[in-house]
Every structure is written in structure tokens, then in C-alpha cells.
Amino acid sequence: xxxxxxxxxxxxxxxxxxxxxxxxxxxxxxxxxxxxxxxxxxxxxxxxxxxxxxxxxxxxxxxxxxxxxxxxxxxxxxxxxxxxxxxxxxxxxxxxxxxxxxxxxxxxxxxxxxxxxxxxxxxxxxxxxxxxxxxxxxxxxxxxxxxxxxxxxxxxxxxxxxxxxxxxxxxxxxxxxxxxxxxxxxxxxxxxxxxxxxxxxxxxxxxxxxxxxxxxxxxxxxx
Numbered sequence: 001x002x003x004x005x006x007x008x009x010x011x012x013x014x015x016x017x018x019x020x021x022x023x024x025x026x027x028x029x030x031x032x033x034x035x036x037x038x039x040x041x042x043x044x045x046x047x048x049x050x051x052x053x054x055x056x057x058x059x060x061x062x063x064x065x066x067x068x069x070x071x072x073x074x075x076x077x078x079x080x081x082x083x084x085x086x087x088x089x090x091x092x093x094x095x096x097x098x099x100x101x102x103x104x105x106x107x108x109x110x111x112x113x114x115x116x117x118x119x120x121x122x123x124x125x126x127x128x129x130x131x132x133x134x135x136x137x138x139x140x141x142x143x144x145x146x147x148x149x150x151x152x153x154x155x156x157x158x159x160x161x162x163x164x165x166x167x168x169x170x171x172x173x174x175x176x177x178x179x180x181x182x183x184x185x186x187x188x189x190x191x192x193x194x195x196x197x198x199x200x201x202x203x204x205x206x207x208x209x210x211x212x213x214x215x216x217x218x219x220x221x222x223x
Contacts, residue, residue, distance in 0.1 A: 036069030056083035068124035076131035124188040181214040
């Protein structure tokens with residue numbers, strides 16, 4: 001099948017029939033939020049307000065939220081960034097120094113004293129369910145699925161299904177061979193015309209057939 005009309009990855013709202021669906025990369029303004037093509041967010045309160053769901057994201061810390069291509073992010077998802085962390089190597093965790101007045105002169109922590117956990121990284125083709133909270137510095141692998149209302153405080157491997165609070169892996173989506181083939185093939189990095197040609201396979205539930213196609217294409221790429 002040849003596609004003559006496709007969604008524009010550079011438009012904020014690609015489908016006028018679903019006004020809550022938004023390609024995130026076209027609405028974020030913070031340079032420390034980096035989002036790949038075709039990754040969308042769905043929120044009835046206004047999908048173009050995605051940055052409001054990235055909390056405690058302060059420029060002086062410098063941490064980034066990096067989200068890959070073709071991700072599906074449901075409504076109510078919150079990314080908690082490193083600015084939410086408090087100093088824990090003192091008697092109190094209370095941040096006197098941000099309260100104003102004379103308290104503002106109290107000893108503020110240096111950046112190295114804060115429990116910073118680095119960038120938060122979401123892979124490609126990740127599905128994050130409703131009202132999930134992703135904690136600072138977490139890495140979620142390609143193809144993972146995060147169940148609704150989960151709190152993700154640790155890294156999630158590629159092509160895993162993870163749920164709960166704390167979020168934990170309940171099973172792998174596929175066997176190791178198919179996962180390995182997919183991670184090597186990286187369909188999301190292909191030209192959009194090639195991705196369109198692959199859509200019947202990407203949407204196929206006959207996993208043995210999928211493996212055969214990926215093996216063949218892998219062999220072709222190695223020639």
C-alpha cells in the first residue's frame with residue numbers, strides 16, 4: 001500500500017478529529033526537554049500544556065527529559081525532575097533557604113550535595129499509561145509498557161511490561177530473540193517511507209512471521 005497523505009510530524013495537532021492528541025516536540029519550549037518525532041501526549045485539559053506535567057525542572061540544575069520517537073503518553077503522566085530532591089545529609093531535609101526573609105541567608109546546599117540522578121530518558125516506541133509518575137533519572141527502555149498509576153523509580157528494561165508502586169517488571173513482551181532483533185533493527189530510526197512499508201509487519205500479531213522478516217532484513221543490512 002502506498003501512502004499519499006500522512007500526518008505531519010511538525011504540526012502540533014496532527015488529527016483534527018482528536019483535538020487532545022498532540023505531537024509534543026512541537027509545543028515544548030524548554031531546551032532541556034527533547035522529544036522525538038511522532039511522540040504524542042493525550043490530555044483533555046490541553047495537550048499543548050505538556051510542560052506543566054514536567055515538574056521541578058529548574059535550569060540551574062541542568063537535567064534533561066529526553067523522550068524518543070513514536071511514544072504514546074497518556075493523560076495525567078507526570079515527570080518529576082531532579083529539582084524535587086532535597087538535601088538528605090543534614091539533620092533536616094527542610095529547605096529553609098528558599099523561604100525568603102532572613103531565612104534566605106541560611107546555608108544553601110551546593111549542587112554536589114543534592115542527590116541528583118541525571119537525565120530522565122524514555123526510549124522509542126514506549127507506551128506510558130494514565131497517571132504514571134516517572135521519578136528523576138529513570139531510564140525506560142525501547143518498546144516498554146508502563147501500566148496506569150505506576151510510580152517508576154528504577155530503570156525499566158526494553159520491551160518489558162511494568163506496573164505498580166513501586167513499578168516493577170511483570171514480564172517481557174517478547175522472547176529474547178525477537179527483542180534482540182527489534183533492538184538491532186531500530187525501526188523508529190528508518191525513513192518514514194520505509195516505516196510505512198513496514199507497518200503491516202509492525203502491526204502483525206504473528207510474531208514468528210515478524211521474526212522471519214526481521215531476520216531477512218538484518219541479513220540484507222549486513223551485506
